[in-house]
Amino acid sequence: MLDFEYHAPTHVVFGKQSVERVGALVAAQNCKKVLIHYGGGSARRSGLLDRVTQALEQAGVSHVALGGVVPNPRLSLVREGIALCRREGVDFILAVGGGSVIDSSKAIAYGIANDGDVWDFYAKKRVPQACAPVGAVLTIAAAGSEMSNSSVITNEEGWLKRGLSTELCRCKFAILDPTLTYTLPAYQTASGAADVMMHTMERYFTQVDTLGLTDAIAEGLLRSVMRDVTAALKNPEDYDARAGLMWASSLSHNGLTGCGTDGGDWSCHQLEHELSGKYDVAHGAGLCAVWSSWARTVMPANPARFAQFAVNVMGVQPGADDTETANRGIDAMEDFFQSIGMPVRINQMGIDLTEADAQELAYKCSFMDTRKIGRFVPLDRTAIYEVYQKAKA
Ligand code: NZQ
Ligand code: ZN
Numbered sequence: 389m390l391d392f393e394y395h396a397p398t399h400v401v402f403g404k405q406s407v408e409r410v411g412a413l414v415a416a417q418n419c420k421k422v423l424i425h426y427g428g429g430s431a432r433r434s435g436l437l438d439r440v441t442q443a444l445e446q447a448g449v450s451h452v453a454l455g456g457v458v459p460n461p462r463l464s465l466v467r468e469g470i471a472l473c474r475r476e477g478v479d480f481i482l483a484v485g486g487g488s489v490i491d492s493s494k495a496i497a498y499g500i501a502n503d504g505d506v507w508d509f510y511a512k513k514r515v516p517q518a519c520a521p522v523g524a525v526l527t528i529a530a531a532g533s534e535m536s537n538s539s540v541i542t543n544e545e546g547w548l549k550r551g552l553s554t555e556l557c558r559c560k561f562a563i564l565d566p567t568l569t570y571t572l573p574a575y576q577t578a579s580g581a582a583d584v585m586m587h588t589m590e591r592y593f594t595q596v597d598t599l600g601l602t603d604a605i606a607e608g609l610l611r612s613v614m615r616d617v618t619a620a621l622k623n624p625e626d627y628d629a630r631a632g633l634m635w636a637s638s639l640s641h642n643g644l645t646g647c648g649t650d651g652g653d654w655s656c657h658q659l660e661h662e663l664s665g666k667y668d669v670a671h672g673a674g675l676c677a678v679w680s681s682w683a684r685t686v687m688p689a690n691p692a693r694f695a696q697f698a699v700n701v702m703g704v705q706p707g708a709d710d711t712e713t714a715n716r717g718i719d720a721m722e723d724f725f726q727s728i729g730m731p732v733r734i735n736q737m738g739i740d741l742t743e744a745d746a747q748e749l750a751y752k753c754s755f756m757d758t759r760k761i762g763r764f765v766p767l768d769r770t771a772i773y774e775v776y777q778k779a780k781a
Contacts, residue, residue: 389599389648396642398535399561402635404627406565407439410482410525411447413561417521419480422451423473425493427485428458431527434571440484440525452476457485460664460671461492463507463543470499470506473520483524483559486580487531487540487671490524494539494557497522510541510550519556525563528572529633530580530672532587532641534562542665548752549665562638566630574621578728579672581617581633584640585610586675590654591646592697593683593764595690599648606645607700609636617728655762656682659775662749669737676730677737681779683718686765687711694718734780741780746773 401409414422424440431437432455444451454469472478473496483493499506501518508514524534533539537558540551569577588606613636619629639645646652659682660674669677687694691710698704698717702724707713722732731737741749750773751757760766767775 389597389602390650392647394643394647395555396535396644398559398642400535400564400638401561402564402631404565404567406563407436407525407568408443410440410523410563411443411445411449413563414444414449414480414482414523415447417480417523417560419521420450421476421478422449422480422482423469423476423478423493423496424451424453424482424484425457425469425489425496426453426455426483427489428456430571431484434568436525436527436568437484440482444482451482452478457489457492459486459488460542460549460668461488461495461540463495463541466492466495466499466506466541469496473500479520481520481522483522484527486526486528487533490522490526490531490533490559491539491541493522493524494519494533495541495552496520497557498552507541507543510543510552516552516554516556519554521560522557523561523563524559525565525568526634526637527568528576528580529569529630529637530576530583532584532637534559534564535638535642538641540661547665549661551661564634564638566627566634569630569634570625572624574624575673575729576670577620577624577633578617578730579670580637581613581620581672581728582676582725582730583672584633584637585613586656586672586679587640588645589679590657591649591652593653593686593693594649595693595764596650602645602647602649603696603700607697609640609645610701612636613640614724621728650763653762653764655686655764655767655775658753658761659772662753663734663739665752666749667737667739669739673730673737676725676732677734678775678779679725680718680722680732681775683721684715685767685771685775685778686762687714687718689765734776741776743777746776746780749776
C-alpha cells in the first residue's frame, strides 16, 4: 500500500428530519446572504424548496434563489449565478438537489471568490485561490459531490465537459434525508447507483498493492449498493435501501474507498464525460455503457485484480485461471447493469456512434491528443478510440 492523506471535512446530518436543521446549519456559517440554487423542478414539486426557504426564514437568514440547473450543468447558468451573487452580496451557496446542482453551486462559489473568468479553472488555465462556502441538501444518491472535492461543468461553446478538483470546494455540510429520494424516477435511481459503484470501482482497479481494509470496504460497499438499488427499484419507499444508497453515495466519493492506493484509474469517467458532454446522457448510464469495453481492454494487464473483484464482489465461481474468473466477473457486472435497466453499450442509449463520432470523442478525451487517461493501463488517443468502438454496439 501507499502512504495517504484522508480529509473529509463535510459535516453530515443524516436522517428523516434532517432538512429541518438547514436553517441552523446555514446560520452557523455567519453569512450575510444565501443563494438557494436548485434544478429543473423536482425540488419545487416535492415541496422541498418551501421547506428549505421556511427553515432559512425561521433562522433569520436572508436569501435569493436561482433554479434551472440541468443535468450536466451548464457554464451559462453558472455565469448568471455569479452575476446574481455579486449584485446581491451573496456569500454562501446552498445547493438543493443532486450532483448537477451541487457542482453548479461549487462553480458559482469559485466564481465569486476569484477574479476573472471561472471557466479558466475548468480549462486548467489558472488555479483557483479561494472558494465561497457551499452547503448541500441532497436529493439523489449518485455523484457524491456532497462530500467530494470535485465539480464538473459543461461549456456550451464546444460542448466541453470538464472537472475541477480542489480541497477548497468541499461542502461545509451535507443534509442527507433518504426520504427525499423516494420521488426519483427508476432510471435516475439506477443511474445514480451505477455512478456510486463506479466511484469505488475506479479506485479499486489499480496496479499498486492495496490495503486489505480498503479492499474490504470497497467490496462491501459495492455488494451493498447492488443489494440496495435492487430493493429500491422494487419498492421506491424502502427507507433502509434508500439510506444505504445515500450514505454509499457520499462514502464512495470522499476518498475512503481509495485510501492507500494510487488515486485510481478514472478512465471510464473521462470516457463518459465526453459522451454526456456531447449527447447529454445521464452520467451513470454513460459509465455503464463504456465500463465492460474498458474492462475487457485493460484486464489482461492484471487478471488477478479482476479475478478478486469477480469473486469478492460479483460472487462468481472461480474459473480455471484468473483470466477466466476475471471474464466471468465482467460478464456478471454487465448482467447486473442490465438487470437495473442500465445500458452496457452506447447504442443502448439511442446513440448511433459513427467512426467520425468516435474519432471526435477520442480527440476531445485525449485533450486534443495531448494526454493519456487512466492508470491501470494508460490509454492514448488511439486506445481511447478503440474503447469507444468496442462500446458502440
Ligand atoms: O432538475 P431536477 O428537476 O431536480 O431533476 C433531476 C435531474 O433531472 C432529477 N432529480 C434529482 N433529485 C430528484 C430528482 N427527481 C425526482 N426526485 C428527486 N429527489 O434527477 C436528474 C439528475 O440529477 P443530477 O443532479 O444531474 O444527478 P447526479 O447527482 O447524477 O449528477 C450528475 C452530474 O454530476 C457530475 C456528472 O458528471 C453530472 O454532470 N459528477 C460530479 C461529481 C462530483 N462533483 O464529484 C463526480 C461524478 O463522477 C460526476 O461526474
Ligand atoms: Zn461519477
